[in-house]
Amino acid sequence: MERLSPNQLEALRVQRPRYRRDLLRGGIVHLGIGAFHRAHQAVVTEDALEADPDDLRWGICGVSLRRPDTRDALMPQAGLYTLAVRDGDGTSHRVIGAVIDVLVAAEDPEAVIARIAHPDTRIVSLTITEKGYCHHPATGALNLHDADIARDLIGDEAPRTALGYLALGLQRRQQRGLEPVTLLSCDNLASNGDTLRGVLLTYAMLVDPALRDWIDAHCTFPNSMVDRIVPKTTDSDIARISAALGLHDAWPVVGEPFLQWVIEDRFAAGRPRWEAGGAHPGVQFVDHAQPFERLKHRLVNGSQSMMAYFGVMAGWPTTDRVIAQPGMRDFINDAMRHELQPTLPPLPGLDVDAYRESLLPRFENPALGHRTRQIAMDGSQKIPQRLLAPIAERLARGEPFDRLALGVAAWIHFLRGYDEHGEAYPIEDPMADALRPLAGDVRAITAFTPVFGELGASTAFVDAVGRQLERLRERGTLATLGVFHR
Ligand code: CS2
Secondary structure, three states: OOEOOHHHHHHOOOEOOOOOHHHOOEOEEEEOOOHHHHHOHHHHHHHHHHHOOOOOOEOEEEEEOOOOHHHHHHHHHOOOEEEEEEEOOEEEEEEEOOEEEEEEOOOOHHHHHHHHOOOOOOEEEEOOOHHHHOEOOOOOOEOOOOHHHHHHHHOOOOOOOHHHHHHHHHHHHHHHOOOOOEEEEOOOOOOHHHHHHHHHHHHHHHHOHHHHHHHHHHOEOOOEEEEOOOOOOOHHHHHHHHHHHOOEOOOOEEEOOEEEEEEEOOOEOEOOOHHHOOOEEEEEEEOOOHHHHHHHHHHHHHHHHHHHHHHHHHOOOEHHHHHOOOOHHHHHHHHHHHHHHHHOOOOOOOOHHHHHHHHHHHHHOOOOOOEHHHHHOOHHHHHHHHHHHHHHHHHHOOOOOHHHHHHHHHHHHHOOOEOOOOOEOOOOOOOHHHHHHHOOOHHHHHOOHHHHHHHHHOHHHHHHHHHHHHHHHHHOHHHHHHHHHO
16 A cells, blocks of 8 residues: 555545645644644644645644654655544544654754754644653652753753753753744643743753743743543554555544643744634633633543543453443543532633533543553553542532542552453553552552642541542452442
8 A cells, every 4th residue: 555645645535735735834843742742733733724824834843752653654654644533423534734844852852952943933832741741740840859850950961851852942042042932731731831831940940040031031831721532543543544545644643523722822922823723612712721721630531530540450441431331421420520520610601511411422432442541651640630639629628529539549559550350561650669569558658749749648538548449459440339329
């Protein structure tokens, strides 16, 4: 089968770029060009390019910090790839053209620094996953004990962290008198823009106080909420999508129909008209994104994390299989409705009940195959904003949180490293070494402040999680869940 390439575009029968790709400039540098970015921000950027074909400033130069696999798959296709949108009604395909280059930092660090410092660059966006910020998950502050941060601050080798690249790229912009840029975090962190700003300013201060002041005075860090379920692409996805296209695509991406991006409209050097596209519900610019982040991190991601740990332990491999278990739909709906929804800040104009009800069909989407093991990764970085923050708020108000406590207990249960059928799995988590030895004892693990913060000092919290953990260990996940729907 022939490879997807620009020469083939005219002949394709699926939606494809219609703007002048050959004239695209690299206005966006994106650190962490994984499947999520390619199925989310890149698609909305593609929509903006289609809507404003005379404004070709917004091509994306993707950066992988370590691995060459995305570059190796995409660049022989000149950056083109297919997005397959799937639900129970079928699949639609679209070839995306917004990505014009992919760099691999580990192979050519200078190219990445030069790209951030390029006069065309206006936005540096990031999906580097929660752990990429090298912050303390409980507080958001830069972890100066992080080995890569400590090495990057010494500065005698090529950077290993995103912060190291940002600082060098921005320093070069400052020294050359170039325009500032917008730094746009698209990760699921609480106040992701503010968090990025905090860790980057702390880092830059240690590099050069004048750099810190330049970034602080000129660059902007909008907070944003991003949402689309994007499972890891599998070999069978590649085969099916290539067959549908009639051309071999080495690395397509798969996503659900839903796409949401709520962004604070604070851009230092312009932005594409992301809101121009037809994605649903699409892009919305707001003054304050934090209420939307909370909504999403708690209802969507909190539910996903609970389902992920139940699923891994009981042997249900995908979220649609989890939610099909007896009582599970009600458990998740009740956790959202009774324990998470009451913790949300006001969201004027949003019908939160309807939003909540729309999530269950998304979790049930049978065509996605969203794997519980994928969501279970990096729990130490996810649990604080998804489950612990709402628990802390409920505790402070004396409100019950039994379902959320079960979610936290399921994560601790998962940390033992083998499921309820005895099958072992790797614990992929940057804090795995610290956490695993504590996981047998609820008091010891909840006293681990980088994740639990002050919560470990609350007897009510420790007892509630301990009770659920004991049930999980004695009776297993399915029977423990049964207690909630009797
Ligand atoms: C998931 C998210 O893997 C995970 O942690 O919870 O990737 C989730 O699917 C997205 O945030 C949905 O927008």
